[in-house]
Amino acid sequence: MSDNHVVKQIVDSMSLDEKIRLLAGRDAWHTQPIESASLPSVMLTDGPHGLRKQEEGFGLNGSIPSTCFPPACLMAASWDEGMVGSVGSAIGEECAAEDVSIILGPGVNIKRSPLCGRNFEYYSEDPYLAGKMGAAFIRGVQKNGIGTSLKHFAANNQEKARMSSNSIIDERALREIYLKPFEIAVRESQPVTVMCSYNMINGVYSCENGWLLSDVLRDEWGFEGLVMTDWGAMDDRVEATLSGLDLEMPGPSPMNEKKIRKALEDGALSIEDIDKCVSRIVSMVMRCRNVEKKPYSVDAHHKIAHDMAASSFVLLENDGALPLGNGRYLLIGALAEKPRYQGAGSSRINPTKLDSIRDSLAASGMAFDYAPGYDAETGSTDDKLISDALRVSEGKDAAIVIIGLPESYESEGFDRKHMDLPSGEIRLVEALLDAGVPVIAAVLAGSPVILPFRKRVSSLLFCYLGGQAVGSALADVLSGRVNPSGKLAETFPLSVADTPCFGSFATDDRNVEYRESIFVGYRYYDWAGKEVAYPFGYGLSYTSFSLHSFDVRKDGDDVAASLSVRNTGEKEGEEVVQIYIGLPGSHIMRPVRELRAFRKVRLAPGEEERIEIRLSHDSFSYYDTELQSFEIEDGEYIIYAGTSSRDLPLSASIRINGRKEAHGAYAERGKLPSFESLFRKDVPRIKADGGITLNSTVSEVLETEAGKAILAPIVKEAEKAYEAIGGDVRTMMLSMLRDMPLRALSMNSGLDVQAIYEALKGYGA
Numbered sequence: 001m002s003d004n005h006v007v008k009q010i011v012d013s014m015s016l017d018e019k020i021r022l023l024a025g026r027d028a029w030h031t032q033p034i035e036s037a038s039l040p041s042v043m044l045t046d047g048p049h050g051l052r053k054q055e056e057g058f059g060l061n062g063s064i065p066s067t068c069f070p071p072a073c074l075m076a077a078s079w080d081e082g083m084v085g086s087v088g089s090a091i092g093e094e095c096a097a098e099d100v101s102i103i104l105g106p107g108v109n110i111k112r113s114p115l116c117g118r119n120f121e122y123y124s125e126d127p128y129l130a131g132k133m134g135a136a137f138i139r140g141v142q143k144n145g146i147g148t149s150l151k152h153f154a155a156n157n158q159e160k161a162r163m164s165s166n167s168i169i170d171e172r173a174l175r176e177i178y179l180k181p182f183e184i185a186v187r188e189s190q191p192v193t194v195m196c197s198y199n200m201i202n203g204v205y206s207c208e209n210g211w212l213l214s215d216v217l218r219d220e221w222g223f224e225g226l227v228m229t230d231w232g233a234m235d236d237r238v239e240a241t242l243s244g245l246d247l248e249m250p251g252p253s254p255m256n257e258k259k260i261r262k263a264l265e266d267g268a269l270s271i272e273d274i275d276k277c278v279s280r281i282v283s284m285v286m287r288c289r290n291v292e293k294k295p296y297s298v299d300a301h302h303k304i305a306h307d308m309a310a311s312s313f314v315l316l317e318n319d320g321a322l323p324l325g326n327g328r329y330l331l332i333g334a335l336a337e338k339p340r341y342q343g344a345g346s347s348r349i350n351p352t353k354l355d356s357i358r359d360s361l362a363a364s365g366m367a368f369d370y371a372p373g374y375d376a377e378t379g380s381t382d383d384k385l386i387s388d389a390l391r392v393s394e395g396k397d398a399a400i401v402i403i404g405l406p407e408s409y410e411s412e413g414f415d416r417k418h419m420d421l422p423s424g425e426i427r428l429v430e431a432l433l434d435a436g437v438p439v440i441a442a443v444l445a446g447s448p449v450i451l452p453f454r455k456r457v458s459s460l461l462f463c464y465l466g467g468q469a470v471g472s473a474l475a476d477v478l479s480g481r482v483n484p485s486g487k488l489a490e491t492f493p494l495s496v497a498d499t500p501c502f503g504s505f506a507t508d509d510r511n512v513e514y515r516e517s518i519f520v521g522y523r524y525y526d527w528a529g530k531e532v533a534y535p536f537g538y539g540l541s542y543t544s545f546s547l548h549s550f551d552v553r554k555d556g557d558d559v560a561a562s563l564s565v566r567n568t569g570e571k572e573g574e575e576v577v578q579i580y581i582g583l584p585g586s587h588i589m590r591p592v593r594e595l596r597a598f599r600k601v602r603l604a605p606g607e608e609e610r611i612e613i614r615l616s617h618d619s620f621s622y623y624d625t626e627l628q629s630f631e632i633e634d635g636e637y638i639i640y641a642g643t644s645s646r647d648l649p650l651s652a653s654i655r656i657n658g659r660k661e662a663h664g665a666y667a668e669r670g671k672l673p674s675f676e677s678l679f680r681k682d683v684p685r686i687k688a689d690g691g692i693t694l695n696s697t698v699s700e701v702l703e704t705e706a707g708k709a710i711l712a713p714i715v716k717e718a719e720k721a722y723e724a725i726g727g728d729v730r731t732m733m734l735s736m737l738r739d740m741p742l743r744a745l746s747m748n749s750g751l752d753v754q755a756i757y758e759a760l761k762g763y764g765a
C-alpha cells in the first residue's frame with residue numbers, strides 16, 4: 001500500500017475529536033498519540049547544533065548529555081557543505097539513539113545586523129551561503145530517517161519583541177534576501193517540517209500568512225511537509241488552519257480546540273480543511289517514527305565536533321607568529337579555562353565532554369605559564385589581574401590571549417546594544433601590547449565585535465563559538481597541526497554606526513522597518529563604498545594561494561566558470577574559491593556583486609588544480625516587482641572569482657539574454673530610495689488599537705488601569721519564578737516577558753489566558 005494510502009486510512013479512521021486533538025502537541029515536546037488509530041506520539045526537540053532532549057517539562061535546563069557541535073555561526077565559516085552535512089548526520093544518529101523524530105533546526109534567518117542576540121544560531125548575512133549550509137545540514141540529518149524543522153519562517157531577524165514585532169520589508173528584499181535561504185533549503189533538501197516565526201511580516205503573523213505558507217512555500221517551492229508554529233507563535237488558529245499551518249506547539253490547546261469546533265459549526269472551517277492538516281501530521285509521524293535505535297560513539301562525534309571547529313576558525317591577522325614555534329609562551333584569559341563554546345537559550349546543549357583551552361594546550365605538550373587576566377563571567381579586570389598577567393609575561397616570546405564575549409552579552413531573547421568587547425579585556429590586551437609583549441589573540445564570540453587592537457597584535461583568530469571540542473580544535477590550529485581555512489560568513493564593520501540598518505534595527509516596539517531593502521551585509525558596504533574591518537568571505541591561511549587562468553563560457557542554460565588554484569606556500573591547506581556576479585548599468589538598483597557559487601579546495605604545497613564551477617541560469621535572476629517573479633535582465637554581466645568579497649583578482653564578462661526592461665526601484669549607488677517608494681501601497685505599519693486584545697503585549701496592557709490591577713501581580717509572580725531559575729534563562733525570559741503578546745503567556749505557565757483576558761475586559765465594567 002502506498003504511504004499516501006496508509007495516511008488516508010489512518011485519517012479516515014479517526015473521530016473528529018481525535019483529529020482536533022492532533023492539531024496541537026501533547027506537551028512541550030511531543031505530538032499527541034491517537035491510540036485508536038495506532039498512531040504513536042513522536043518527539044520534536046531543539047536543535048540546532050546538537051540534541052537538547054529534556055526528560056520532562058519546558059524549562060531550558062537539564063537536558064540529557066549530547067554532543068555540542070559548533071553553532072551555525074562557526075559552521076558557516078567552514079564554507080564546507082560536506083562537513084556541515086556530517087555534523088547533521090551525527091545529530092541525526094543522536095536523535096535516533098534517543099528516540100527523537102524531529103530536530104528543531106536549522107535556523108537560516110539572515111544576519112541583518114550584527115547586534116541580533118541570536119546570530120550565533122544563524123549562518124550568514126548572505127542568502128545563498130545560508131541556504132546552502134541549511135540544505136547541507138538538512139540532508140545530513142534526514143538521511144538517518146530523522147526530520148528537521150527549518151526555522152524561523154520568516155523575517156525573524158532580531159530578538160527584541162520577537163513575539164510581537166512587525167517586520168516591514170519590501171517585496172524585493174523579502175524575495176532576494178530574507179526568503180531566499182528558505183527557498184534554497186526547501187528546493188534542495190525538502191525538510192520534513194518548517195517552523196513559522198513569531199513575528200508578523202508586513203502586518204500579518206507568520207502563522208496565519210496564507211501567501212507565505214501556501215502560495216510561496218507549498219505552491220511555488222514545492223514544499224511537501226508540515227508547518228508547525230514556533231513555541232507559542234499561534235495567533236488565530238482558524239485563520240492559521242486556512243493559511244496552511246498544521247501543528248500548534250506546544251500543546252495541548254483547549255482554547256484553540258474550542259475555536260476550531262466553533263468554526264466547524266459556523267462553516268468558517270470545513271472538515272476538509274482539518275483533514276489537510278491532520279494528514280500532514282500523520283504523514284510526518286509515519287515517516288519519522290521507529291527509526292532504528294542504535295547507540296552512537298561519543299568519541300567519534302566529539303571528533304566530528306573537533307574537525308568542524310578546527311576547519312572553521314577564521315585567521316584575521318598573522319605576521320608569522322602563528323603557527324606557534326618553539327618559543328616560550330604564556331597563556332592569558334579566564335576563558336581559556338572556562339571557554340564560551342555555545343550560545344544561550346533554547347539551543348543550549350548539555351555536552352558529553354568539554355575540552356578546555358588550557359587543558360588542551362597542556363595536553364598537546366606545550367609548557368606555559370597562565371594568568372586569568374579578567375573575570376570570565378563579566379570580562380572585567382582590575383589592577384591586580386593586569387599586573388599578574390604582566391609579571392608572568394616577562395621573558396616570554398609571546399602571550400596567547402583568549403578573550404571574548406561573556407554570556408550576558410549575547411543570547412536568544414535580547415539583542416546586543418553595541419559591538420564592543422568588555423572594556424576589561426581590551427584594557428588587558430592593550431596593557432600587554434604597551435609593555436611590548438607580542439600578542440596572539442583568539443576571540444570567542446557568537447557575532448562580530450569591534451577589535452580596537454587588531455592592527456597591533458601579532459595574530460588574531462576569530463573562533464566564534466567552537467562547540468565542545470573548542471579547546472582541542474584551537475590547540476591544533478595554534479600549533480599548526482591544522483591549517484586554518486575558515487572564511488567570514490558575515491562582514492566585520494568598523495563600527496556599529498556603519499551597519500546598513502543602524503537606526504532602524506530594534507528601535508520601535510512593534511514596527512521594524514527594513515529601510516536598507518536588499519542592501520544587507522556586503523551588498524551594502526560595497527554599494528555604499530564603505531571601508532570595513534574584515535570583508536565577507538575573508539580569512540587567512542598558514543599557506544598562500546594564487547588563482548589564475550579564468551575562463552567563462554556558456555554551456556546550455558548554464559555558465560561554466562573555470563580557473564586554476566595553486567598552493568604557492570609551504571603547507572598543505574584549503575582555500576575557498578568564491579564566485580560573485582554583478583550587472584553594471586542595470587535598470588534597477590542592484591548590489592555591486594552577489595555571491596552565487598563557492599568551492600573549498602584542499603591542496604598540497606605546490607599543487608595546482610583546475611576547477612569548474614557551474615552557474616545556473618537562476619544565478620542571474622532578480623525579483624521583478626511588477627511581474628511578481630524572478631526574471632533575468634538582459635545585459636553584459638561580470639563574473640568575479642577570488643578568495644573574499646573584496647579580493648577578486650579574476651573577472652570576465654558574459655552576455656546573458658533576458659528581458660530588456662526590469663521593474664523595481666532605481667537608486668543611485670549608495671543612496672537608498674525612500675522607504676515609502678518601495679511599497680505599492682502604504683507602508684504596512686501596525687498601530688496598537690488602544691483597546692486590550694490577546695495580541696496586546698504585556699507592557700501595553702500594563703499601561704492600562706486594568707493591566708495595573710489584574711496583570712501586574714501575575715507579571716510579578718512570573719518574574720519571581722524566572723529570577724529563581726537564574727543564569728542565562730533568567731535573563732532571556734525576563735527580557736522577553738514584557739514584549740510578549742498576552743496570548744503567549746499561557747505557554748509554559750499553566751495560566752488561563754482566556755480568563756485573564758476576560759477579567760481585563762470586564763475590569764471597571
Ligand code: BGC
Nearest residue numbers: 046047104151152230231346
Ligand atoms: C525558539 C525556537 C525553539 C523553540 C523550542 C522558541 O522560543 O524560538 O527556535 O525551537 O522555542 O524551544
